[in-house]
Amino acid sequence: MRMRPGFEKQVPYTRNASANPWLPDYPNSPDLRFNYFKLLNDSWAASRPIGTAPSGARKMVGVIGGGAAGMAVARELWRSGYAVRIMEASPRVGGRLYTQRPPSGAFTSYEFGAMRMPFFNDEAGGETPQQSTNCVLSYYLNKDQQWNGNPVKTFAMLNDFPNPGKTAGGTGIYMNSGYGPNDTYPTPTLIPWPNGGQPQNPDLLKVAAKVDALIDLFTKNIAPVYAQDGPAWDTLWQQIAKNYDKMSFSDLVFTDPVVNYKNDGWFGGFGMSAYESDLFYTIGTGDGSWGAFYAISAMWFIRCVMFGYSSDLQTVSGLNNAGYLPMYNATPIDNNGRPLEKPFYRGIQSLVELMFYLQAPGAARSLYSACRDGNDVSAAFYVNTTVSKLVRNAQNTIDVYWNDAASPSMTMDYVVITAPIWSTQLSIDFQGFDNQTMLPWQVPAAIQQQHLIASAKVFFPLYKAYWNLPNVKIPQLIVTDTFVQDAYGLQWSTDNNDAAILASYTWEDDAVKLISVDDTTLKRKVLDELDLITTSTLGQSIRNYIDANAGVVFQWTLQPTYHGCAKLYRQRAWEQCYDLLAYNQTYSRASSIYFAGESYGVEGGWTEPALRTAMDAVIHLIQNSGGAFNNGFQFTNYPKYDTAFTPNERYPQTGTT
Incomplete structure (x- = not known):
């Protein structure tokens, strides 16, 4: 069996073959099948917003959070005629x-957050990520700014993310102090994994074959069902949930594989031995430790890997023609006169800058321009603004309190919360919301019980992209079982003097153990470890190419407005996930509160669910407020989550009972 490139697991793209144009292609979301790209693209083609706000007094919408979800919600509702007020806790x-741009101003920048981007494109069929029509991210980055008459058309610059086994500079695997799995090598060795080839170790290949076998069995059987309209998919997905929601990822690793699938939603597991699990925990299939996910629900792995989040992953280096775009390298000002970071339209952060600073299709101006126009009451934006309390008042509107103020800062008809779940729990006091029809106990309990994982990154600029130099044997990527975990050489341009290294990238326990180490010490220890690895195995020092004095450490757990990096969840969390995932469908009409963002989805750690949940909030708010939909879409076209279903959470651990 030929092993796929590390971390990337291509699935069999299957196009919607039904008469329902709102059904997406596979892979897409398993919980709610809807073609959000079509919704946005139809709006783009007609130069009309998704919907139209109800007539009469303009409806006021408060949006908590200025990230991808918050900006998408604000932009689409503002285009639809609602007045939006965006409140962002950071500057x-x-x-x-x-x-984050490096101090030198080099083009290659540091991605503190999300950095691998799936576009859910038909890779096997020759479709590029730029051509994808199966992804909200693709719409915004590849299509949104291509409208006729746009004086500065732009689009995202995409390149293959340098994943293990899929990078021109090669990958080296270092474990057990260089002696390899089961002390295979007599001297310290960096196991080579050439671009497009195989890691040259038989034990790692056996582990990879078991992972690939489950993915292949799973995806080839679900893809044709997913792409059909009708109830068959819902039945299959519920069978899968009954089988796997009770399992942790660790359980999936040890569960025996299925040889003959019986059309019952049970595909078994990887069937690894204890030794193989130890390898997978510490080094994966050569693509890095999977140990951080062992205590996470098997359903998270299924929702991500089986539904396209690990296929044809891309780096977004920024927007084309960035220097000609509005507000480039200028200092924006919020509605209280406070400065924001200058937009450079670089990296994945350019997605949010596009939605804020660039003119929307069919609109006369950008959302930011509307915020800055003192005569335009349709939009406002506030930074350094932490929402501390939401109070439902006697007029059935919502008083919004900022920064622990004693009196309301504003009153909104609706509020959309996109802040991470733990920020919501720790910062916002909810008062006056009925605990049966508006904010039942299950919802704050779900916010409390869901899990934000830790993540740490250590970056340095490089003097040279060393992997391109003659006679340098050090690979572009180094995957280790040390505290460093993984090191990625990064280059966003063809200039060999413009490069950086993500010298340490850790998750969960591997990141938590670093929290107490001060930044200076951590940077030194990371460099010492990488130097030991390359000198002991290759006789060459990676330190010669690293600017050791310009390193940056970023710990998501220490960020006060986030408290963590990405939402994952434990086994048996179906009900808690759906309490948040289906909140807009179930409770928002009564409460006037909506949730959107990665924290309220079920594919934690990715950008696409932030955008999908944003569109879900927009659709339900327009419907619940008495607005109308445009461009041929009707609310009856939008599917519903099955909130009556709950999987069997009792043992036996496996099987279809």
């Missing part, structure tokens, strides 16, 4: 899409 837009 910048972008949220957990956080691109």
Whole structure:
């Protein structure tokens, strides 16, 4: 069996073959099948917004959070005629899409947050990520700014993300102090994994074959069902949930594989031995440790890997023609006169900057321009603004309190919360909301019980992209079982003097153990470890190419407005996930509160669910407020979550009972 490139697991793209144009292609969301790209693209083609606000007094919508979800909600509702007020706790837009330019101003930048971007494109069929019509992210980055008459058309610059086994500079695997799995090598060795080839170790290949076998069995059987309209998919997805929601990822690793699938939603597991699990925990299939996910629900792995989040992953280096775009390298000002970070339209943060600073299709101006126009009451934006209390008043509107103020800062008809779940729990006091029909106990309990994982990154600029130099044997990527975990050489341009290294990238326990280490010590220890690895195995020092004095450490757990990097969840969390995922459908009409963002979805760690949940909030708010939909879409076209279903959470651990 030929092993796929590390971390990337291509699935069999299957196009919607039904007469229902709102059904997406596979892979897409398993919980709610809807073609959000079509919704946005139809709006783009007609130069009309998704919907139209109800007539009469303009409806006021408060949006908490200026990240991808918050900005998407604000932009689409503002285009539809609602007045929006965006409240962001930090001094910048972008949220957990956080691109930081190095001090030198080099083009290659540091992605503190999300950095691998799936576009759900038909890779096997020759469709590029730029051509994808199966992805909200693709719409905004590849289509939104291509409208006729746009004086500065732009689009995202995409390149293959340098994943293990899929990078021109090669990958080296270092474990067990260089002696490899089961002390295979007599001297310290960096196991080579050439671009497009195989890691040259038989034990790692056996582990990879078991992972690939489950993915292949799973996806080839679900893809044709997913792409059909009708109830068959819902039945299959519920069978899968009954089988796997009770399992942790660790359970999936040890569960025996299925040889003959019986059309019952049970595909078994990887069937690894204890030794193989130890390898997978510490080094994966050569693509890095999967140990951080062992305590996470198997359903998270299924929702992500089986539904396109690990296929044809891309780097977004920024927007084309960035220097000609509005507000480039200028200092934006919020509605209280406070400065924001300058937009450079670089990295994945450019997605949020596009939605805020660039003119929307069919609109006369950008959302930011509307915010800055003192005569335009349709939009306002506030940074350094932490929402501390939401009070439902006697007029059935919502008083919004900022920064622990004693009196309301504003009153909104509706509020959309996009802040991460733990920020919501720790910052916002909800008062006056009925605990049966508006905010039942299950919802705050779900916010409390869901899990934000830790993540840490250590970056340095490089003097040279060393992997392109003659006679340098050090690979572009180094995957380790040390505290460093993984090191990625990064280059966003063809200039060999413009490069950086993500010298350490850790998750969960591997990141938590670093929290108490001060930044200076951590940077030194990371460099010492990488130097030991390359000198002991290759006789060459990676330190020669690293600017050791300009390193940056970023710990998401220490960020006060986030408290963590991405939402994952434990086993048996179906009900808690759906309490948040289906909140807009179930409770928002009564409460006038809506949730959107990665924290309220079920594919934690990715940008696409932030955008999908944003569109879900927009659709339900327009419907519940008495607005109308445009461009041929009707609310009856929008599917519903099955909130009556709950999987069997009792043992036996496996099987279809």
